[in-house]
Amino acid sequence: MKEMLKITLSLVAIFVVAGMIMVGVFYVTSPVRFKAEKKEKEEALKKMAPEADVITEVGKWNIGRKHYDYHEAKSGRRIVAYIATTAGKGYSSYVKMLVSVDRDIRVKGVQVLDHAETPGLGDQIIEEEWFLEQFKGKEFSQLALLKKPTKENIQAISGATISSRAVTNGVKDAVQMLIERYGGGIKVATHGVKK
Amino acid sequence: MKKVSYWAIFKNGLFGENPVFRLALSLCPAVAVTSGVKNGFLMGVAVFFVMTMVNVTVSLIRSFISPKVRIPAYMFIIATWVTVTDLVMGAYARDVYKEMGLYIMLIVAFAIVLSRAEVFASKNKLIPSMIDGMGMGLGFLLALVLIGITREFLGKGSLWGYDILHTRPLLIMVLPTGGFFAMGLLMGFLNWIDRKVFGGTGASSGGH
Amino acid sequence: MEVTTIKAQATFSGGVHPAYNKELTAHKPAVTAALPTRIIIPLSQHIGAPDKPLVVIGQEVKKGEKVGEGTGFVSAPVHASTSGKVTAIGNFPHPLGMDVASVVIESDGKDEWVSGLKETPDYAMLSPDELKKMVSEAGIVGMGGATFPTHVKLSPPKEKPIDAVVLNGAECEPYLTADHRIMLERPTEIVEGLKILMQILGVKKGYIGIEANKPDAIEAMQKAVAGSPGIAVLPVKVKYPQGAEKMLIKAVVNRTVPAGGLPMDIGVVVQNVGTAEAVYNAVRFGRPLIERYVTVTGRGVKEPKNFIARIGTPYSQLVEEAGGFTDSAAKVISGGPMMGISQYSLDVPVIKGTSGILVLPLAEVSVKPYGPCIRCARCIDACPMKLQPSVIGLFIEKERYEDAKDYNLLDCFECGSCTFVCPANRPMVQWVKKAKKELAKKKSQ
Amino acid sequence: MEGAVKEQQQAQPQLIVSVGPHMRSSESTATIMWTVSGALMPAALMGVYYFGFRAVAIILVSIVTAILSEALTQMALRKPVTVSDGSAFLTGLLIALNVPSSVPLYIPAVGSFVAIVITKQLFGGLGFNIFNPALIGRAFILISFPKQMTTYYKPVMNVTGMDAVTTATPLGLLKEDGLAALLEVFHTKAELYQHLFVGNRAGSLGETSIAALLLGAFFLLFIKRYITWHIPISFIATVGLLTWLFGGTEGLLSGDAIFHMLSGGLILGAFFMATDYVTGPSVRSAQVIFGICAGALTALIRLKGGYPEGVMFAILLMNCFAPLLDRRVRSRVFGKIAVKELK
Amino acid sequence: MEGSGLWEHVLTIFIASALINNFVFARYLGLCIFFGVTKRMETAVGMSITFTAVMVISSVLSWVVYKYIMVPYHLEYLKIVIFIGIVAAFVQAADTIMKKKTPALYYKLGIYLALIVTNCIIIAVPLINAGEEYGLFESIALAFGSGVGFSLALIIMASIREKLDLADVPKSFQGLPIAFVLTGLIALAFLGFSGMITL
């Protein structure tokens, strides 16, 4: 009996001390982590519209069952960009991205947030800088992936066509959504564009 | 117990009973996080920390805990230190954590940690236990760095993220396949050195 | 009779097609070998316990006199094959390899038969037991090579009723033509022998299976069986080991001997054609088994020939009578090239199971080393027992006999087809023999 | 008389004693390997015809590297050097036939090295490797040098021709851009099949000319009988069946089985690589299972996978399962069933 | 529509975790056990059964605890301690119950139970479920798929290693090194499944 009591007590003591350590560490680290996460997100957004001084989330949108959001970037009172999170189906993962467009809904920039494409193959969408660079200034109708050199449209990375398509499709979906919300008079010409 | 020098205890973890190459325990991270040196190193640091702290804690409370419940108690202690590591890395080492957070958490299940607590720390005083934990942790770290160097250099032509070759000689080395190759070839190579140079048995005891 | 040509393709699955080389001797009538001066009669010429000698050194013996007698049921007596004086009893070389207790008789040149041999022209009136006794007394053993005492085969247990006797005239071993010649030269005796066998076993059906490459023998046997009810001659496909009894039964009566079982399990007894002839001689004339057909052949002898040779005749004499060695002679094999046993010297005597003496020239002796198994599956296709010799070989190579047994090692009857076809030259048969020994050793421990 | 016998004994030559059988068939490992290599020669020659001098260089480099790797590893391991058995030659040749004509020469060399050293010698050498060395070599270089390994040239049909134009393989076209794009290049189905059959299309060196491959396969199947129908036919038939069932865009049964059977490395793989004795099961019934599964995997990868061609991975995956098949499917021992029935 | 989407997702998760993201060949989990028990086929089969069962049940338990206790009370940061506790408690309970109720089964599989707690894949399943915020059926699909995939890996590996026993592997590579290279080759073959499913 005494033995049992001793065992229980010792275990409880360990639980209490260990629990205290964990709780203590959690209280120290969780604000740090929270802030870091927030800052990461803000920085990512900021990169999409460096001239803006406030970026605010204004809504949500869906691709399939997944939810994404979009933001307005303002410099002073003036909207300088719309930024949307989006994703495209790639080789082995969904490629998650941020897409920013200017007031004419031309692409300002694309940033890949997260993906699990094959290192060396699919991850060239990040490593090959020209690939994301070529989206700049494109309007919706130009967002078509081609497997040959092109200035007009988007050129696929050879050996990573599928990942390239993931990016293109993700961007296209986001731009289309933004056109629907902000585009006013811009026509969404879907015919003749390969998806 | 015969007096063994601290250095001998320390060295044992590094070479004689290297957790990865010799005891063949905790192999998953040895492959999973070693596509780059940096990740391997940080994983090694995490394990080093956990092992040292676990050994210290277990050694401190060893007289106080009943042998009947020692395994659950050790598990709990390990889980505690892993949680601490996880929280700390989650807050201060964000980019690495994103890539290998899962494996940091999995330290809790590494047989090497529990087995050192059980085999060594539960029977030894504070200082030797700490040294054993450090030796083992460092042995683990060294192994991971070694594998990381091999894979990152061959796979990406870089080390610690710094591009050296400006080409990627053997992409496959950063994929799972390449990780297994690197492990197998390194292990075989080390066995060969052990047999030829040190006249050892050159055998890895395999598995759990 | 109901012999159909379709049956000519009857066979089993598996097997191999080595070059037969029978043309060396097939057309040559058997000649009676000269009377040797010295005859060696091994006391062990059959499967089972060795005989104990019935004579002492210095004793005079007559042709056909019993000189050794069996000690158990599975045994057979041995007889003097000429008249003369016993000059030695001791260990002498034997074609199966080791030295074996033997009786040596110095011939007196008279070649006198022992008195009291009983002729029985009306043998058809005798009872099975009386006939069996005569077969047993005559020392008849399987002459197809296995040398299993024939009277034992003729005494199946009650619960295994026999309904067919198959005579084995396949002679699938390359080079050998002894059975071929005996079928050409003594067809009636063979058929009479078969009838005696059928009478002993009380069966109505008899078959004679002959490989289709011996049309003359098939014809001769067909003539001999004409008018004998219940007996048929069946041509079977030319393929080694068509003559192995399980394969012959499959081809002739289309029954499958269970693995690990015997022909009698499915109601069949198989005997070699030579055995049948010996049975006839024993019953009709009371003569014991003292001579047999022997083919001396191969490109290592000058004049390949068929002989009728006395048991106990030294190989050296037969080789001499066949013109002697050619310059390139390199290997002497007792039996055929597939299952025969190579000999250290020519001092060994012809025994009851000696169907041939094959002398190969150097060019035909394979001395290639063996390599790793490339898993080509040729051996699996070739194995008449449908074993996996490749796997069995790999296990035995690593001395894992139990695993080899698990792959049915014990069903292997060592025909050598697997080794014959193996491109990597792997000595499966040798390994199988070794493994069987090791397993037996382990079992007896 | 006694003396005469003695004399005669002395005249006897030294007899060779060995265990039987004393006759052996004339086949050897070397004849088989060299003959299979020979059977690949028509395909190799067509490769040279279509892709020019580069093809010769690639073939030479692959073979020489394979043979050197084998010899050097065997020396290092202090084993007898057995390159004359032709298996390393064959592996090297197969690697060459499995790469596009545009690859830099070090790539097939790496492939040969990996094939021989890591896949074969490390596992104990000829007869013991688990995986098809040539295919592991190819998979390894495909993953390591994806760009070079997926850049195909149009045939030039001129041995010294160098000014090649890159293009997609027919399977790649179908996968990436659909049937319409394929027909844009080849005009009609009949013309497409014809090009596939003679080999005038983009692809690896040795896989394009179905006619040349079938010639070699016919030789091995019916003349030499070195391979049997079990694996290749079940393999190809399964691919045909499944692509016909599921390969179309207009529902079931609308797929183009002929196209799938003639394109990619299917014919090369099914007749020359899936049939590798060492890395497949050896019992015939297991070989049929092997072929069907490999066919199903090929169809699955081609139709659903991220990669247009499936033969290589299908065979490698089935190599994984071959030991399991060997373990489960054994030959039916003569008379074994009868025993059960008796009991 | 939503419903069928869910089942499709469940099936996708199952196939992905069994083949494409196979724990051993693509995610590098469970390697110690993988190398440890594949020397013989019997142990590999025993381990496969035990593992799959424990994985499915403990992931359900963990899911319940996570969803109804940890999330409401914001205790997610304790997931390591809690999950390992659940697994350990469940294994202990299974051990005791099996010993009592089905001694025959316990005799066969009991030894493997003891190995399970210090194995990273058992704990990885609930951690992944929590990280991906999977629902109950998705969690089960992941656990079962992973179990099936792991079993497949164990059985293939055991059959190959049995065959490898007969081979003349260079001395320094015997045992674990060659097993690693072999796993690498199998992983290379399994890349054939890659790209089939996007999660």
Ligand SMILES: Cc1cc2nc3c(=O)[nH]c(=O)nc-3n(C[C@H](O)[C@H](O)[C@H](O)COP(=O)(O)O)c2cc1C
């Ligand atoms: C193991 C493996 C991994 C691959 N990973 C990717 C990938 O991450 N992204 C990608 O776009 N293609 C990947 N591919 C290649 C695709 O399957 C496909 O061949 C390629 O995208 C086609 O591009 P191309 O038409 O430009 O050659 C991979 C192929 C293999 C065999």
Ligand SMILES: Cc1cc2nc3c(=O)[nH]c(=O)nc-3n(C[C@H](O)[C@H](O)[C@H](O)COP(=O)(O)O)c2cc1C
């Ligand atoms: C591979 C092999 C081939 C055989 N070939 C023959 C043959 O051609 N003729 C023959 O009479 N016995 C042959 N035998 C022996 C038979 O299996 C069987 O023992 C014999 O026919 C029985 O008759 P016996 O007792 O009269 O010799 C062969 C045995 C084996 C193992």
Ligand SMILES: Cc1cc2nc3c(=O)[nH]c(=O)nc-3n(C[C@H](O)[C@H](O)[C@H](O)COP(=O)(O)O)c2cc1C
């Ligand atoms: C192109 C070519 C090259 C050959 N080179 C060799 C060789 O280097 N070594 C070799 O043993 N056989 C070689 N052969 C095969 C031989 O002609 C022969 O078939 C083989 O060596 C069989 O020998 P064995 O059965 O006596 O072992 C080659 C065949 C061809 C078609």
Ligand SMILES: Cc1cc2nc3c(=O)[nH]c(=O)nc-3n(C[C@H](O)[C@H](O)[C@H](O)CO)c2cc1C
């Ligand atoms: C019919 C046949 C097919 C073969 N196919 C291949 C092959 O696809 N790849 C290869 O490396 N070797 C092949 N070989 C050669 C040999 O079997 C191979 O190198 C062994 O796997 C090495 O142990 C083949 C051999 C034969 C007889």
Ligand code: SF4
């Ligand atoms: S080897 Fe053949 S002849 Fe000899 S005993 Fe066995 S089955 Fe009979």
Ligand code: SF4
């Ligand atoms: S093995 Fe010999 S004795 Fe038997 S049938 Fe064939 S040739 Fe005749």
Ligand code: SF4
């Ligand atoms: S014939 Fe020889 S090489 Fe072929 S599988 Fe049989 S043992 Fe192996």
Ligand code: SF4
């Ligand atoms: S020797 Fe044995 S294993 Fe070989 S073929 Fe004959 S019966 Fe089959």
Ligand code: FES
């Ligand atoms: S570390 Fe994953 S099983 Fe050991």
